[in-house]
Amino acid sequence: MTHRRLFAAAGLSAALSAGAAAAVEEITVAYFLEWPTPNQYAQAQGLYDEALGVRVNWRAFETGVQMSAAMASGAVQILYSQGVPPFVIASSAGLPIELVGVAVTYDDNDNCVVHASQGVTAANATDLEGKRVAVPLGTAAHYGFLKQMEHFGVDVSTLSVVDMPPADGAAALARGDLAMACGWGGGLRRMKEHGNVLLTGAEKRELGIRIFDVVSVDSNFAAANPELIAGFLRVTEDMNRRFESEREAMLPVISQASGMDLDATDETLNGFGFPDMETQLSDAWMGGGLQAFLKEVADFFAEHGNVESPLDSYDGVVNATFMQKAAEM
């Protein structure tokens, strides 16, 4: 059995790398379903294809780690809305991956919820010790969870941490199987029906727990096709700004493209922030703050034994040139 699997994997990767060598006639963008963003309007209307002059394929993924794996095999070139931890994991492992922009910030849309029966709030958070907690490992929620526990002085090794995606975590929390569950989006909304959060989004921001997704690209592909990456960022920026004025018109299309109903789309988008290019190029983000934050996340995961060898600096994996170029377009 093992030999077949190994062999299939080797054959597959050979076939995929052969495919990647072809001329650029189309690009593939990885994205998440049930994660509505204004640029899905452009995705649905074919505005990217028009602006870039190539066919733009969209492929939905389950996790950010799967996105980077697909990118490394040459199947996708742009990852839209990859979480920070998967990006840090991929770049620390030495994948040719580069961060070229911030997709969405969502401090209020990613949190941990304690089951109502536990009676645990920020005041007595250490009562969680010894209890069972569901966390989607290797995600922004995992980072937020570890940071919150550190803040409250809860010893994570006493918790029994199980790996569950937010939707499953919400179901198990509702059953009362868990003391706490962490997640985002629709799963988080359902969790909140059965319990309370320990910290609000604003309180987490004060502690330096920033939650955002990034736009990352295959660095070899980006170096060879800078205008495609810059064009992609340009269209994305246009959609984000257009959404501010034409929200009502764009919502139904976004709702359709993201696979969520209208109300849920509207509500989710309320918790999202889309920083403009100027902000992204400022010191708080790609001007240096972002790189420092990546280093902090990497060191934090390394400390918890999840990342083997963090890079000395994450300056080299953040590339603002595409966004500078896009800003001039």
Place this chain on the structure above:
Amino acid sequence: MTVLAIYVGLILVAWAITRFALAPLTSVDDFTRRKTVTFGDESAVRASRAASVFSVLAIFLIWGAFTGSRLTPLHAPEAWRMAPIWLPPPEAVWGRVVTIASDGYRNFTLFEHLIASIWRVVGGFLAGALLGIPLGFAMGLNGFLRGWFDPIVEFMRPVPPLALIPLVIIWFGIDEKAKIILLFLASLWIMAIAARAGVAGVKLSKVHAAYSLGASRWQVLRYVILPNALPDIFTGARVAMGVCWGTVVAAELVAAERGAGMMIMVASRFMSTDIVIMGVILIGIIGYGIDMLMRIAERKLAPWKGRG
């Protein structure tokens, strides 16, 4: 493609060695050897031990050569090698086995992870067999019970156990109980159908012979039907074990604290490919080991298989 070509090349080399260099040393002078025509005669085909050894060596050779391993004498050119995040060299995987065996992974040692998985498989399988075999016998021996259970068994049989995972979480939670129930459901139908097929396969002449010698119903069941159904039940048990072993890995993807499947899944989230490969190899070895044990048990408990 290159890899495939090399692999085919290695097969040819190994074949040449076994055929021309080793054959004179290992040939046995027996009845089979005296047969003039052997092609198409399955009983004359014997697995070549040497070929099995070469097969395993070939995999490690290719694995090592394409990952720049220290253990292999030959190496693929630099451009062809795979980075450790995609395929780590064998010694890195072995190094992982050693560290996880001693330091553990996510608070549990390797041994505890594997025992957790084996315990679930054995528990779920035994529960399935304990209920499934009597169920199959009942369906094979009684018209009402066959009619009653037939729609249930035939409906549940083609449902993949993995499709039941979401329901099992909602109904039974995420405890150990839920995982064992899933494996129980995976093995139950297989065992029931195997037992029923076993009953159906008993030669009527044997049953009649027993009755004519004055056997009671119980004696017919105990001394005629059960022994004759046993080979079929064993076949079903081996299939069920295989399915359980495949299902446990998936069952552990959801909310497990320990287990081989959980180890693979969590490692993949952090791109620790060495742990993933280690898990895959260990699962393969244990699955193979379980099947060997079942075969031994079959030989001991039902030596009359295929001779009735």
